[in-house]
Structure formats: structure tokens, C-alpha cells
Amino acid sequence: MSIWEYANPKRFMQTSGALLPWVSIAAVILTVAGLVWGFFFTPDDYRQGSTVKIIYLHVPSAMMAINIWIMMLVTSIIWLVRRHHVSALAAKAAAPIGLTMTLIALVTGAFWGQPMWGTWWAWDPRLTAFLILFLFYLGYIALWEAIESPDGAADLTSILCIVGSVFALLSRYAVLFWNQGLHQGASLSMDKREHVADVFWLPLLVSIAGFVLGFVALMLLRTRTEIRSRRLRALEARERMS
Amino acid sequence: MIALLLRDLRLSVRSGGGFGLGLAFFLLVATLVPFGVGAEAAVLSRIASGILWVGALLACLLSLDRIFALDHEDGSLDLLATAPIPLEGVAAVKAAAHWIVTGLPLTLIAPVLGVLLSLPGAGYAPLVLSLLLGTPALSAIGTFGAALTVGVRRGGLLMSLLVLPLYVPTLIFGAEVARRGAAGLDNSTALLMLGGITAGTMALLPFASAAAIRAGLR
Secondary structure, three states, X not given: OOHHHHHOHHHHHHHHHHHHHHHHHXXXXXXXXXXXXXXXXXXXXXXXXXXXXXXXXXXXXXHHHHHHHHHHHHHHHHHHHHOOHHHHHHHHHHHHHHHHHHHHHHHHHHHHHHHHHOOOOXXXXXXXXXXXXXXXXXXXXXXXXXXXXXXXXXXXXXXXXHHHHHHHHHHHHHHHHHOOOOOOOOOOOOOHHHOOOHHHHHHXXXXXXXXHHHHHHHHHHHHHHHHHHHHHHHHHHHHHHO | OHHHHHHHHHHHHOOOOOOOHHHHHHHHHHHHHHHHHOOOHHHHHHHHHHHXXXXXXXXXXXXXXXXXXXXXXXXXXXXXXXXXXXXXXXXXXXXXXXXXXXXXXHHHHHHHHHHHOOOXXXXXXXXXXXXXXXXXXXXXXXXXXXXXXXXOOOOHHHHHHHHHHHHHHHHHHHHHHHXXXXXXXXXXXXXXXXXXHHHHHHHHHHHHHHHHHHHHHO
């Protein structure tokens, strides 16, 4: 029993089909619980007022935006090394979700920045790095759409994903060098001294868990859709042959 | 490999090769900017180095689709892929040829355009230095973008979308070198980073380009 057994599409479909409803339900429960808890049952911050509640959308989506790219990087490398189709399709399925997460992080950040910093947008390192990440997602998705042969598209997008990861990191440091900014440092870390107070922290954790499971559910769903459309195309091709 | 380099150079210099189009575009950008932001020398001299960097970058971008598109159309790319020299070498040579016809002339013409944009006197040397160091990276990254989109019909716009985010670090450090130099500040950190990016892209990206061409031709 190893993880490579799920490279078999049939095996993947069976397991993910059984898993999908549970993950979806858990994701919905956790996200709703985290957001409701955060929005209605936490006190206002003494300096930021009620705008602090944007954190329950902003932080999870920003975390997911980066983690989804890392997940795409891993699946891309798996595709290039072991040629498992499910892996390439999972990367393809994850990209639009990552794009949406980046957009959510940017938009909620703008809504948060307007009352707090007095501006919708600043050329701050973190903000700029996210804008560049957004462009990387756009390019990646556009490349998938542009190439007809599915294997060729998987190859090229995997190469782009690997090179893009290096350049995304590089941009991050370049932007840091270019401009010092308004955005605060990490709000969550393992050592207790420098993160947000417990009242805000627990609902935040719940909603992060909700976002992670939500991503897993959407990703499984979209991968299943991709596999099915592949099968459909294969069936059509067979029909035409006979 | 030298034969291939000479062939590419000859093809791009002779008629229909588009040599000089990038330069003309660069000149046009430098001409248009004063119309857009106003012709006061104080404003222009502050943004001149940045404008010249962005203009050089866009001029590079425009000429990228010629790197592989023509070879792909007439089939010589397939011959190159089966030739005894490794495809990585082909990619590196293509990037070098692109730099010689685009990056090098852009670097040489930049001081002239600096006069048009009233670049301060201290800014010329850092501008030329930063372009000389940075444009090879632009060519190497651009070759990678062109290799990714080689099989795509009408891939020009797609290639811009792929390549421009990759250009961000080079642009930041390059423009920073030129800007700090013009302002009389210390620019050695940015210069070292720019050199590092150029060396890294020139060494590593031909492998990625070759992998992309192989995937595209399969």
C-alpha cells in the first residue's frame, strides 16, 4: 500500500469518490463555523475596531494561495519524473483555485488596507509579491488552455511551474529589496510571543482548517471532472475509429 | 554551435529578419514618454533610467517570438533537435544570438536616449553597466518563454503573459542599479544581485528551454 497506487485513475476515482462528500461536509462546517465564530463572537480589536475580522478571510486565503502553488510544484515534478496522469491533472485542477485564493487575498487586503492604512493599494513587498503570484497563475492557466495535446500541455506547464517557482521566490526577495512596506510581519508562528491573541487565534485556526479542506474538496472534484472528460474524449475517439 | 550562431545572426540582419525593429521601438518609447508625463527636465531626469529599462525590456519582448517561430515553421527546428549538438546548446546559442542582435544594440543606444530624457550626468555609466549586465538575462528568460510557446499558434500574447512576470526580478535590480547610480548612491548590492541573476539564468534556463522544446516537438 503506497501513495503511488492512486496514480491509477480508477483507484483514484474510487477513493476520492468515497472521500469527497465527507471532506466537503467537513470543509463547509469548519469554514462556516470559523467565519461565524470570527465575525460574531469575537470582540473588536481596541485599535482596529471591527475591521480586524477581515483576518478570517485574508489570512487563510493568502496561506492557501502560496500552498496551492507549492502543491502544484510537487505534482508537476511527480508528473515529469513518473508520468502519472492523475498528478498532472491535479495540478491543472488546482490552478484556478489558487488564482481565486490569490484574488480573495488581494481584494480583502485592499478592503482592510483602506480604513487602516488609508489606501487601497501600496507597493509594499508582500502586496507586490502577491500581484506577481497572481500573474504567474494567469500565465500557467493560459498555457494549459493554449496547447491542444494534453501530454504536451502537461509537460510544458510543469516546466513553467518549476521555473516559475524559482522566479516567484526571486521576485519576493527582489521586491523586498526594492521597497520596504506597510504590511506587518507574520501573525502566526509556533513560538507564542509574537502572534495574535487567543480570542482571535482559535477561530482563525478553525477557518484556516476550513479553507484547507475546502481546497482539498474542490481539488478532488475538479480532478475527477478532468479524468471524466479525458475518458469521454477517449470514448469519442474510439467511436470515430469504429 | 558557432556555425549556428553565425547563421542566426545573418538571418536576423538580412531583410525580413527584423533587426532594428527593436531599436526603433525603443526610440519610440523614449519619444512617447515626454508626451505622456510632460517635458519638464526635473521630472524626466528622475524617471529616465526607469523608463529606459522598461523600454529596453519591452523592445526585447517584441523580438522574442522570432527566436524559434521561423525555425519551427520551415522545419529547421526539427533538424536542430536531431542534430549532433545538444538541444541545450542550441537554446543557449539562440539566446546569445538574440542578445547580440537586440540586447547589445539596446545597451549601446541607451545613452543617446538618455540625453533625450535629460538623464543626469552621473547616470550614464550605471545605466550602460546595468543594461550590459541585465540584457543577457532578458534574452535567456525570453528564449525560455519562446520555447514554451513554440508549438502554439498566435502565441505572441501568451508568451508576453508568461515572460513578463519572469522579468520582474531582473527589472527591479537593473533599474535599481541605474537609479541609485544616477542619484549618486551606493549600488553595489543591486549590481551583485543583477550579475547573479544573469549568471544563473544563463547557466540554468537553457536546460529548461531545451526541455520545453522537446515537449513542444513531441
